[in-house]
Amino acid sequence: MTPTASAALRAEDPAVVAAGEAADATVDQARPVIVPTGAAPFKTGSFAAEPKVKPEPGPLVPERVQSLLLAVAFPLLLIVAWHELVVLSGTRLVPTPYQVGLMMVDFAVGGIHDDAFSGTILTHLLASMQRVYGGFALAIILGVPLGLLIGRVKVIRQLVDPTLSLLRPIPVTAWLPLSMIFFGLGPRSAVFLVFLGAFYPIVLNTVFGVRSVDPKLFEAASMLGCDGSRMFRQVVLPAATPSIFNGLRLAHGFAWILIVVGEMTGVPTGLGSVIMDGRNLSRTDLIITGMIVIGIAGIATDRLIVRLNNRVLRWSPQHHG
Numbered sequence: 001m002t003p004t005a006s007a008a009l010r011a012e013d014p015a016v017v018a019a020g021e022a023a024d025a026t027v028d029q030a031r032p033v034i035v036p037t038g039a040a041p042f043k044t045g046s047f048a049a050e051p052k053v054k055p056e057p058g059p060l061v062p063e064r065v066q067s068l069l070l071a072v073a074f075p076l077l078l079i080v081a082w083h084e085l086v087v088l089s090g091t092r093l094v095p096t097p098y099q100v101g102l103m104m105v106d107f108a109v110g111g112i113h114d115d116a117f118s119g120t121i122l123t124h125l126l127a128s129m130q131r132v133y134g135g136f137a138l139a140i141i142l143g144v145p146l147g148l149l150i151g152r153v154k155v156i157r158q159l160v161d162p163t164l165s166l167l168r169p170i171p172v173t174a175w176l177p178l179s180m181i182f183f184g185l186g187p188r189s190a191v192f193l194v195f196l197g198a199f200y201p202i203v204l205n206t207v208f209g210v211r212s213v214d215p216k217l218f219e220a221a222s223m224l225g226c227d228g229s230r231m232f233r234q235v236v237l238p239a240a241t242p243s244i245f246n247g248l249r250l251a252h253g254f255a256w257i258l259i260v261v262g263e264m265t266g267v268p269t270g271l272g273s274v275i276m277d278g279r280n281l282s283r284t285d286l287i288i289t290g291m292i293v294i295g296i297a298g299i300a301t302d303r304l305i306v307r308l309n310n311r312v313l314r315w316s317p318q319h320h321g
Contacts, residue, residue, distance in 0.1 A: 095285040103285040104292065117274065117286060125293060127269040128259050131187055135194025135262075136255045143199050143251075144244060147206025152236055157207075164203065172197045172258055180265055190262030190270070197258040198251035205250065209243025210236055245309040252305060256298040271297075 079097045086096050095103075106112035110119030149156045172193055179189040213236065221227075221235045263272030271290045278286030 093284060095288065100285050100288050100292070103289045107286075107289050107293075117277075121293065124269050124271050124274050124290075125297065127187075127267070128263070128271040128294075129297065131190045131262060131270065132194055132255045132259050135191045135196075136198050136252060138191070138195045139198035139202055139251055139255075140248065143202030143247075144206055147203045147244075147247075148210055148232065148236060148240065150203070151207040151210025151240070152232070164200070168200050168204075173261055176261065176264065185266035187267055189265040190259065190267060190272075193262040193265075194255045194258050197254040201250040201254060202244070202247040205243045205247025206240060209240030212243065213239040242313060245305070245313070249302060249305055249309075252302060253298065256294055259294070 083097050086094050102112055106114075106118050108119070108121045112118070146160070150160055151157070175193060175196060176189075179192050183189045183192055217235055217239065218231070221231055226234055259270065260272035260275055263270040264276055267273055271294050275287050275290040278284070278290065
């Protein structure tokens with residue numbers, strides 16, 4: 001029988017096909033397996049098991065707990081150093097941390113010194129907060145739109161920017177006499193000084209944010225039919241938002257710094273007024289107490305701004321505080 005006929009017979013007869021496949025399998029099993037010298041042995045017909053990777057051990061202390069411990073440890077070290085320096089120097093002009101702690105308790109609830117400042121923390125804190133956040137809000141209302149216009153519109157930048165550059169280096173304390181002339185003695189002068197100190201960081205950071213926008217974004221938006229007010233809402237404002245929040249945090253810090261200067265204008269209440277009274281009465285414990293309350297109020301509000309920043313910029317994790 002010729003090879004061609006034999007192949008045709010095998011293709012037509014299932015038994016022949018099965019016998020041929022069995023014979024091929026026998027030959028494959030009988031064929032020796034050559035293993036290179038020094039190679040690891042393996043089982044024929046099976047894959048070698050992959051080595052197990054041990055998971056890296058996690059941190060002994062959770063990251064949040066570690067950050068909290070570090071944040072608390074440094075102030076405690078400062079307090080210990082403060083106490084030791086006062087004790088070693090023997091000075092009576094600077095109180096110890098314990099004496100300041102007593103003053104803070106008396107300032108909050110009274111019952112220790114029983115003087116004019118006992119239990120008056122809420123009265124002074126609320127008065128200062130009204131002036132700080134009044135001036136801060138006014139700076140936001142005027143500073144953010146002006147910064148957007150200066151950064152985006154060339155004519156407005158040429159018109160306004162030189163004047164702002166001239167006024168910005170003038171210290172806020174230099175405006176104190178004029179503020180009392182313009183607004184009289186009282187809280188309005190304090191609000192004006194706080195506004196003045198918070199205004200420039202907001203404007204400058206907003207301008208920087210607008211000027212940092214990639215020009216290709218404007219070109220792409222124009223090609224899609226976005227112009228005018230829509231360009232501001234959908235391109236300029238989102239791109240400048242991280243810089244705007246940086247300006248808000250800086251301006252908020254300046255607002256609390258300047259409240260002491262603002263409340264030198266003859267207001268009877270406020271943390272700045274308390275600090276000035278402490279200076280006049282040579283009560284350093286009262287001065288430090290007012291400073292600590294301002295710091296606590298400032299950091300609490302700063303955390304709120306950071307939370308708002310993280311929420312608004314949830315699409316940009318690298319800008320989270």
